[in-house]
Amino acid sequence: MAYILNLETSTKNCSVSVSNNGELVAIKELNNGNYSHAEVLHPFINEVLKEAKISFEKLDAIAVSKGPGSYTGLRIGVSAAKGLSFALNIPLISVNTLKSLALAISIDEGVIVPMLDARRMEVYSAIFDSDYNQIREIKAEIISERSFLNNLEEGKVYFLGDGAEKCKTLITHPNALFVDSKFPSAKEMSILSYDKYKKNDIEDVAYFEPFYLKDFIVVPQKKKI
Numbered sequence: 001m002a003y004i005l006n007l008e009t010s011t012k013n014c015s016v017s018v019s020n021n022g023e024l025v026a027i028k029e030l031n032n033g034n035y036s037h038a039e040v041l042h043p044f045i046n047e048v049l050k051e052a053k054i055s056f057e058k059l060d061a062i063a064v065s066k067g068p069g070s071y072t073g074l075r076i077g078v079s080a081a082k083g084l085s086f087a088l089n090i091p092l093i094s095v096n097t098l099k100s101l102a103l104a105i106s107i108d109e110g111v112i113v114p115m116l117d118a119r120r121m122e123v124y125s126a127i128f129d130s131d132y133n134q135i136r137e138i139k140a141e142i143i144s145e146r147s148f149l150n151n152l153e154e155g156k157v158y159f160l161g162d163g164a165e166k167c168k169t170l171i172t173h174p175n176a177l178f179v180d181s182k183f184p185s186a187k188e189m190s191i192l193s194y195d196k197y198k199k200n201d202i203e204d205v206a207y208f209e210p211f212y213l214k215d216f217i218v219v220p221q222k223k224k225i
Helices: 037-052 071-088 097-102 149-154 186-198
Strands: 003-008 014-020 023-030 061-067 092-096 111-117 122-129 134-142 157-160 176-179
Touching: 003 037, 003 071, 003 186, 014 037, 014 186, 023 037, 023 186, 037 071, 061 071, 061 097, 061 186, 071 092, 092 097, 092 186, 097 111, 097 122, 097 186
Parallel strands: 003 061, 061 092, 111 157, 157 176
Antiparallel strands: 003 014, 014 023, 111 122, 122 134
């Protein structure tokens, strides 16, 4: 048996799960529209372990969603994952956030475009086929009326994630299908983390960093007069 603790904090959905050989055992999530990860992540970890009826010492690996996504959210998740991995002396596994999101739906034909909000009309996205093979690299891009036009002309395109919502008014091609209320989740991480565990595809705890895709921008506050 391989018990893995999965941490997903890349968006406003704070999600923690325990899986056993890729099968979900316990999960705790909160998506209240705010970034509450700092307050709820560690309580969620304790709760899922209790529900799974295992101790920290029974874990075989820690998996974390590596990004792209919220800078602050990723920092919180990765810091927690690295701390647990180091303290328990077990492997650290990183999971592609957009692939995890793509697994939230199942399609027979066409492509899946998971999207994460990246401010204004910009999104982080990738493209996956119906077998979840990544067929286009991850990009940070500004959405326009012509975005994904080649894919849309070829067949159905399923858009999902918090970045997809703001694209509905621009991407109006008849082959564009928007799937609502989908966020990266520790549920879909389970099979991905176990697959990496079996291959011993692990990270160096000391040097691992989240995949931000673009630099963090600090917006200066206006001076009060």
